Amino acid sequence: MKSYGQLCALAKALDVVGERWTLMIVRELLIRGACRYTDLRNGLPGIATNLLAERLKELTDAGLVSREAAPPPIATTLFRLTERGKQLESVIDALGRWGAPLLARPTGTEVYCSHWLALPVRLYVRDKSPSARPVRLEVRSGGEPVTIETVGDGSVTTRVGSVEAPDARLQGPPQVILGLLAGKIGIADAQKKGLKCEGDRKVLRRFGGQ
Amino acid sequence: MKSYGQLCALAKALDVVGERWTLMIVRELLIRGACRYTDLRNGLPGIATNLLAERLKELTDAGLVSREAAPPPIATTLFRLTERGKQLESVIDALGRWGAPLLARPTGTEVYCSHWLALPVRLYVRDKSPSARPVRLEVRSGGEPVTIETVGDGSVTTRVGSVEAPDARLQGPPQVILGLLAGKIGIADAQKKGLKCEGDRKVLRRFGGQ
């Protein structure tokens, strides 16, 4: 992209991350940690493959992403954020908070992947009983599942993919899952609107909005 | 811009403010409050006039900007941020903090306007003697001057333009002004590097990095 050519911190930041798709790629890397080209492409429906390659090169040149050749049995290139790249989390969080109200009126034509829940869940969801035994909750509501784990200090971590024998598994339309995890609607209400929960339903009560 | 088409808060935010120049225009409106088309164009060197008009229309349609016909003697259109637009300040701040380190190695070809200092100054600069008499400091280091005012609670406000009889006036190269206000270099050091201060030099000591 052409530089704004302004001696201003905002302009300089946008010179680096202001292009189309760039912050979306950073989102994906924040959620997934080290991952493959194909994982990124799957997590970014709509991106053209040449653009993904080009952005990854730019991000690497700017020092926000590192690539490494993983040894067998993986035998592929892994992309991950550098420290400098991870510092963009505050930017993504601010944008996500600002954009959250826009989710209330979807057009109905959007793609949805449940792993996108990972960042807001890390930000907003609290474990109300940190001293109780650790639990894992799997959410499947489109695309790859995401697993939410208590960590013992009141916060939670997330990972893309399933884990064996989670304490509970959630399924249902995006709007309902979002509303439930954001604390906007109750469990009973969510079930009326299509939420399916298998496993230990009590773990649901343990999570609540921040 | 084409929508990302993803049911994700970040994607929805970028659908609205992700286009080139959009956040720069918001920066300008945050700094200046209500202002004219021409003020915006002057504060955004490099923007094409048709793009500014187009972005203002998009921002208005999205509910981030309102326009009003000011009565005589102004007799012109004033643009200002709506409440929803102002909420983007957290996004701009996060981007500015992330981008600040990039200011350390300028290419030397950048344009510089001292009023761009307004946002970082509001964020970082503290009044160390809030109970002392209010003071006003004018900074001129390219483009329009900016005036920093103590407000009595330890924070400061800024306004674009000069004010009559400020307590002190600063002049000098951008790097030096930036370094001084960020607390990276001392007053004596700044003066060696070209800082000029007229008026009451003591007011300078009153301001320090947060």
Add this chain to the structure above:
DNA sequence: CGGCATCCTCTTTGATACTG
């Protein structure tokens, strides 16, 4: 003047096909 609209060129993007 202030606030655009038009026209034109150049760059970026998006979609798809192909390759080591």
Add this chain to the structure above:
DNA sequence: CAGTATCAAAGAGGATGCCG
């Protein structure tokens, strides 16, 4: 799997024209 290559369409940038 991890990209290139190609090409049409959309967007950005610059100059200039218009109209109250």
